[in-house]
Amino acid sequence: MLQQSPMETEVYVRDAADPRKVARAVEDLAGGWRQRRLAWALAWLDTRNRYRGSVFGPFWLTFSTAVMVGGLGVLYSTLFKLDIRLYLPFLAVSLLLWNTINQIAAEACTTFTSADAIIRQMRLPYTVHILRTVFRTLISAAHSLPLIALVFLVCGHLPGPEAFLVVPGFIILIVNAIAGAFFLGLLCARFRDIPPIVANVMQLAFFLSPILWKPELLEGWQAWLFLNPFYVLIEVVRGPLVEGGVPLRVWAASVVYTSGMVALALVFFVRFRNRLAFWI
Amino acid sequence: MAYIRSEEMTVEFPLYHLGARSLKKRLLAKSSSRLRDDANRVVVSALRDLTFTINPGERVALVGSNGAGKTTLLRCLAGIYEPVSGRIELQGTIGALIDPAAGMDQEATGRENIVLRGMFLGRTPAECEAMAEEAGQFSGLGEFLDVPVRTYSAGMGIRLAFAAATLMSPQILLMDEWFLAGDADFIARATTRLEQLVSGADILVLATHDMNVVQRWCTRVLQMDQGRIVGDMPVSDFFAS
Numbered sequence: 001m002l003q004q005s006p007m008e009t010e011v012y013v014r015d016a017a018d019p020r021k022v023a024r025a026v027e028d029l030a031g032g033w034r035q036r037r038l039a040w041a042l043a044w045l046d047t048r049n050r051y052r053g054s055v056f057g058p059f060w061l062t063f064s065t066a067v068m069v070g071g072l073g074v075l076y077s078t079l080f081k082l083d084i085r086l087y088l089p090f091l092a093v094s095l096l097l098w099n100t101i102n103q104i105a106a107e108a109c110t111t112f113t114s115a116d117a118i119i120r121q122m123r124l125p126y127t128v129h130i131l132r133t134v135f136r137t138l139i140s141a142a143h144s145l146p147l148i149a150l151v152f153l154v155c156g157h158l159p160g161p162e163a164f165l166v167v168p169g170f171i172i173l174i175v176n177a178i179a180g181a182f183f184l185g186l187l188c189a190r191f192r193d194i195p196p197i198v199a200n201v202m203q204l205a206f207f208l209s210p211i212l213w214k215p216e217l218l219e220g221w222q223a224w225l226f227l228n229p230f231y232v233l234i235e236v237v238r239g240p241l242v243e244g245g246v247p248l249r250v251w252a253a254s255v256v257y258t259s260g261m262v263a264l265a266l267v268f269f270v271r272f273r274n275r276l277a278f279w280i
Numbered sequence: 281m282a283y284i285r286s287e288e289m290t291v292e293f294p295l296y297h298l299g300a301r302s303l304k305k306r307l308l309a310k311s312s313s314r315l316r317d318d319a320n321r322v323v324v325s326a327l328r329d330l331t332f333t334i335n336p337g338e339r340v341a342l343v344g345s346n347g348a349g350k351t352t353l354l355r356c357l358a359g360i361y362e363p364v365s366g367r368i369e370l371q372g373t374i375g376a377l378i379d380p381a382a383g384m385d386q387e388a389t390g391r392e393n394i395v396l397r398g399m400f401l402g403r404t405p406a407e408c409e410a411m412a413e414e415a416g417q418f419s420g421l422g423e424f425l426d427v428p429v430r431t432y433s434a435g436m437g438i439r440l441a442f443a444a445a446t447l448m449s450p451q452i453l454l455m456d457e458w459f460l461a462g463d464a465d466f467i468a469r470a471t472t473r474l475e476q477l478v479s480g481a482d483i484l485v486l487a488t489h490d491m492n493v494v495q496r497w498c499t500r501v502l503q504m505d506q507g508r509i510v511g512d513m514p515v516s517d518f519f520a521s
Contacts, residue, residue, distance in 0.1 A: 012368075012371070013369045014359070014362045014363055014368050015363075015366075015367040015368075016290075016363050016364055016366055016367065017365070034402070035402060037399065038396075038402075041396065042396075045385055045396070048387075049388075117379070118400075119360070120360060121376065121379050122358065122360070122400060123359035123360055124400065190296075274362040277361050278294060278361065279294075
């Protein structure tokens with residue numbers, strides 16, 4: 001049997017008269033980051049289990065995205081009278097980003113409720129469950145990256161140096177994913193009616209946001225698109241890759257939305273962290 | 281040194297699904313205030329004003345009927361539930377054997393599950409591999425260690441769970457009585473390992489119904505009833521009364 005090292009034996013105190021909620025929440029976040037390898041291992045295990053027995057495994061997602069891109073690409077480039085070689089790269093990136101955001105929103109709702117057995121058995125930073133969900137989504141998104149490369153190659157689309165802006169864009173997306181998972185995970189643990197509401201909102205957002213259609217089609221209204229947070233989140237990654245850059249007001253909006261999301265998630269987590277075990 | 285100190289610790293469980301869980305009920309309750317039931321949620325007092333201290337070297341049995349709060353108290357000591365009022369303070373590494381199957385992935389192999397368990401406890405992958413080797417030998421699963429847990433018989437499942445759960449040697453050992461739910465052969469094997477584990481720990485807290493277990497393993501008895509401690513005595517006094 002392994003002996004625990006003595007350094008791990010700090011005093012554990014929980015005093016209802018002195019809850020120190022902020023400090024506990026920060027400890028949880030730091031602890032979750034320390035155990036990110038566990039979250040990563042669990043995310044891999046989830047991915048493997050989900051596609052156990054299927055020959056192509058998570059590459060089915062790649063195929064279905066490919067079929068969507070092919071079919072919708074032909075239809076909408078005709079409807080919108082766009083050059084298919086310009087439209088396809090846009091559509092491929094849009095759909096991959098949307099699938100990722102949609103999956104995060106759906107799985108964030110069950111982050112804590114599906115980990116109930118673990119939560120009731122051992123003290124583990126709640127952040128681990130959040131990272132598990134986010135990593136799992138990233139793993140399945142990564143399976144569609146070859147498709148993007150293929151579409152770019154076939155259409156002869158080569159992004160310029162502004163493509164490096166995809167890095168800050170991606171970071172913004174991840175931060176929102178983590179904050180959103182905290183918020184939705186807590187809310188759905190308490191109120192079991194939230195997941196269907198989230199699913200409906202996401203479906204509506206898919207059509208209201210420029211995913212299938214290009215922002216230019218709005219003409220004069222395009223300047224107001226930054227009011228749609230889903231557009232902003234997609235655009236900070238898509239713009240550098242297929243549209244030659246991102247308008248400054250979209251970057252500004254992304255910073256505002258991200259700050260808001262992070263603040264909301266932190267307030268919820270600090271306030272309700274110690275209630276979560278009772279909810280699930 | 282390991283110790284546990286609880287001062288007037290109280291834990292209450294909200295039972296939302298009896299009434300107030302859904303958003304609809306919550307919203308309706310807010311808007312039509314005349315219809316609002318003041319008892320918006322049902323609250324169960326699981327633990328009430330528990331005050332006790334457990335010093336190093338003590339082996340404590342929690343006894344009481346079903347629903348007395350034994351498992352809830354173990355979960356509080358493990359840091360899963362936080363008190364609603366009062367205070368809990370403890371020092372020492374904790375090993376919680378509360379639910380044997382928790383954290384087991386049915387689709388993963390026995391070996392992968394043991395590695396996973398090690399990672400849950402914050403160990404490095406290299407340490408986890410060593411743990412898997414040791415647990416494999418102890419559980420006697422042999423080549424079944426590399427087969428998905430889903431295919432195990434119930435007995436094999438318990439053996440693996442027990443091996444995985446007892447990999448660490450903690451200072452404070454919290455046990456629910458599930459570990460006695462095995463066949464005679466398993467109990468014989470498990471007893472040796474438990475003895476090692478218990479003698480290595482500074483404090484043992486054990487929830488049980490079985491008086492033989494109390495007599496054999498424990499030095500002190502905490503009697504619980506309806507979330508309160510109704511008796512606190514050395515084992516000899518407990519059996520004398």
